[in-house]
Amino acid sequence: xxxxxxxxxxxxxxxxxxxxxxxxxxxxxxxxxxxxxxxxxxxxxxxxxxxxxxxxxxxxxxxxxxxxxxxxxxxxxxxxxxxxxxxxxxxxxxxxxxxxxxxxxxxxxxxxxxxxxxxxxxxxxxxxxxxxxxxxxxxxxxxxxxxxxxxxxxxxxx
Numbered sequence: 001x002x003x004x005x006x007x008x009x010x011x012x013x014x015x016x017x018x019x020x021x022x023x024x025x026x027x028x029x030x031x032x033x034x035x036x037x038x039x040x041x042x043x044x045x046x047x048x049x050x051x052x053x054x055x056x057x058x059x060x061x062x063x064x065x066x067x068x069x070x071x072x073x074x075x076x077x078x079x080x081x082x083x084x085x086x087x088x089x090x091x092x093x094x095x096x097x098x099x100x101x102x103x104x105x106x107x108x109x110x111x112x113x114x115x116x117x118x119x120x121x122x123x124x125x126x127x128x129x130x131x132x133x134x135x136x137x138x139x140x141x142x143x144x145x146x147x148x149x150x151x152x153x154x155x156x157x158x
Contacts, residue, residue: 018067038079045122046077049086052119053077055111062109066104070097075133079126086126090135097134 038046053074062068071093080089092101105112109128117125 010066039081042079042081042083045083046086048120049079049088049116049126050074050077052114052116053088055119056115062108063107064128066100067108070101070104072101072105075135083122084124084126085129087129087131089131089135091133091136102130102132 057060057072057074057125058066073091074088075091076089079085080087090101090105092098109130112128113125116122116128
């Protein structure tokens with residue numbers, strides 16, 4: 001028993017030192033740094049869910065009239081660290097009507113979860129939340145700003 005405790009203290013696995021000064025020199029604190037970056041499993045499962053949702057939209061066998069004729073692109077799926085919650089970012093090809101599309105996707109969430117359960121080999125199918133992806137709109141806005149700035153710089157130099 002004392003050998004294990006001595007080894008824990010020796011290798012710095014146990015927090016040692018004053019809370020004001022921190023651990024002794026050469027020792028690292030036992031606290032974990034929580035990064036905001038998703039892990040490889042989150043990314044892999046997110047991509048699998050994105051592909052499965054894209055296949056469901058491609059088949060187009062939804063009963064909701066708002067979804068039946070909609071051309072939807074799933075741009076990204078972000079998962080929580082415990083893989084129990086997923087946020088799917090979608091955009092409608094051709095634009096417009098995003099409020100009705102998000103509402104229809106919210107109504108059809110149980111259908112999508114059932115389809116994911118059949119198509120994927122996961123222990124737990126995450127809860128789905130659909131959100132409008134503003135990435136393309138933001139990119140267009142930045143492009144317009146840069147073009148205006150470039151146009152002003154050219155007119156001032158001329």
